[in-house]
Amino acid sequence: MSNRSIKDKNNVYYQGKKFKETDPKTFKALGYNYFKDKNNVYYFGKIFEGADPKTFEVLGYSYSKDKNNVYYYKEKIEEADSETFEITISPYDRLNASHETKDKNHKYHYGKIITN
Incomplete structure (x- = not known):
């Protein structure tokens, strides 16, 4: 995780706000404000449309x-x-x-x- 994100077993938070569409089990920080889970890639806490998470x-x-x-x-x-x-x-x-x-x-x- 980065210093801007944190997760527990139910939710992921970015800069103190709850991510609404994340999967905490597969969520990980990639660096440079990029994150991903099994469903999406995120950049600065927002879904990165079109990016392939796999x-x-x-x-x-x-x-x-x-x-x-x-x-x-x-x-x-x-x-x-x-x-x-x-x-x-x-x-x-x-x-x-x-x-x-x-x-x-x-x-x-x-x-x-x-x-x-």
Whole structure:
């Protein structure tokens, strides 16, 4: 759990408010304000529509993915390939490391395709 969520055998709470549609038995914190249970993925305490809870994973640096999509924060990166998407970190430029990503087709910066 994170310091923003807590659960008991009947309920899950986020920032002091009860989640209404969670399954406490399968609920877990993933980091970066992402959570999931057997039914849904949650971001900042709200259902993350369209995200697949079975395959959803947090990559870090504001990126996450499931078997179908890649996300920057909660926004789907339209042309990103989920299977090959990765965060690339240059040892020489750690300041921009959080925004350097690529897949088999493109490089991305802040979740957008780099065209040049």
